[in-house]
Amino acid sequence: MEPTPLYGLMGEFDSPEALLAATRRAFAEGFRKMDAYSPFPVDGLAEALGSYRVTVPLIVLIGGIIGCLGGFFLQYWAAVIDYPIIVGGRPLNSWPSFIPVTFELTILIAALFAFFGVLALNGLPMPYHPVFNVDRFELASRSRFFLCIESTDPKFDRNNTRRFLETAGAHGVYEVEP
């Protein structure tokens, strides 16, 4: 009988150091399609998985530029083009008075881009994900550390990968149903 298809194999570790060491070994072993799960951010773990680039700062910068230019020209348009009215003898384009709102809108749009940008990059909200099929995985938000090697990885093999995770120091190896 054909065995049921798997999303991957998941190893459980009891410390961030053990998880980091196992992840480095897995990467050296040639595994690429994998992810590590921890209850708090672990330094160097994303790099160990082969991820270097972080696009969040660029997104925030773009948001800030949009907010800054948009904020200023919103006021310019309102005060000079749409509703030109002289107040206190100042010129219509009295730009120093427009600075506070320009500044606030720069921050506002950049912050909105940061928040929704990180959610979008992380693919959240995601109501279903296979890793939650593992009962022990609920400890990933408490005290345990997990490394999941996915079956789409070309080097994935049900028995060899299980053995690899065990030799890498996993306390338990679980099959992750898709």
Next chain:
Amino acid sequence: MKSQHGNESTTAEPVLPVIEPGHTYATITDKISAIVLARQAPRVWYIGFAISFVLVMLLFYQIARLIAIGVGLFGIMIPVAWGFAIVNFVWWIGIGHAGTLISAILLLLRQKWRQSINRFAEAMTLFAVACAGLFPLIHLGRPWFFYWLFPYPSTMAIQPQFRSPLVWDVFAVSTYFTVSLLFWFLGLIPDLATLRDRARRRVPRFIYGMLAMGWRGSAIHWHRYEMAYLLLAGLATPLVVSVHTVVSFDFAVALVPGWHSTIFPPYFVAGAIYSGFAMVLTIAIPLRKLYGLEDFITLRHLKNMGIVMLATGMIVAYGYLMETFFAWYSGDIYEKYMMINRMFGPYGWMYWLLILFNILIPQALWIRRVVTNVPALFLIAISVNIGMWLERYVIVVVSLSRDFMPSAWGMYSGTIVDYSVLAGSIGLFVCLMFLFIRVLPMISIFEMRELVHEEAIHND
């Protein structure tokens, strides 16, 4: 602070810990999430919630009357058209500032002691800004037209006056609220996932699950998350300085004696942080006692907050001193009279009470025995809360009541509606705070786990 460090090394007194020893990732997670997931809240919670809820009902009742009958129910008159509403607005928005300072600036400065107080300090910011926003809205008189403050394609073919500080204020406060909310919620996501995994009943599990949006603690996600969190902290940092600066422009850009002063922005920002830390202490001290969180909110936190209060309080004292100096040095008859009136006029007693509550009593914080004494810190924090309210009263009311022309002078006092709306807003704040500690983790769980990890490396 420097001399204190010196003392510490000479007397060989141990540095107070930011977390008591013996905690693991699991014990921290269980202890903090148990407060939220427990079926029953402590009895004190119900009593406190009931009292604050009654005050919220009082607030709603008075707001309904103010809308139905009109703002004449307030004590406002000409020349004092601002009154309690603006005093309360400035007071509340100032209180909010400590939350942002703790969560953003102390994060950028890598202050480890922020981690157990940042979550509820941020919640405090949100609720304080919500209370603050209420007052200008009611004070508008016709609050259903509040959207006239925003630029939108209106059929009246008019636009807001962008050269006015009152319009800047709308943008500053709404940006402040939005950014604080985003920052707070982003920090909550991993903890909501923890609650989802810890909850044993279906409904809480479902609700926390929806709010956590499927967070699973992936390393790549954490990596982006930390970057976004850091950037949001960087974006929130200028807000700490800018929001109360813009609020101070409401006064400083006007020509009224006692308002038209260049020292207002820095002195308002220092005052905001001062009152904010006082409010954090006012909340943290009963909270840690009630929920037995002395291991997480340690004496070190309370002491550090006391020191920040002392430092910002001294800046505020310098502000008062300089205002007096400017009044004399300017040689301006109106400025000079304003200061004499402030000190010895009909409202003079308020000025001296303000000096007592805001400047004299907090000087006790210089004494080590006081700054590490919990009840004393609590009393000083209450004193600062009262003092800062009086400060805003003195600035708003005393300056307006006697400006340039004696024929236009007038005496102002709050009515029963003024006092009940103030009490109601405190009730609303406390009520929201009670709801928050009941349904959300009041201490950031994942940051505490990180702290345990760092302490473990440190001790090895």
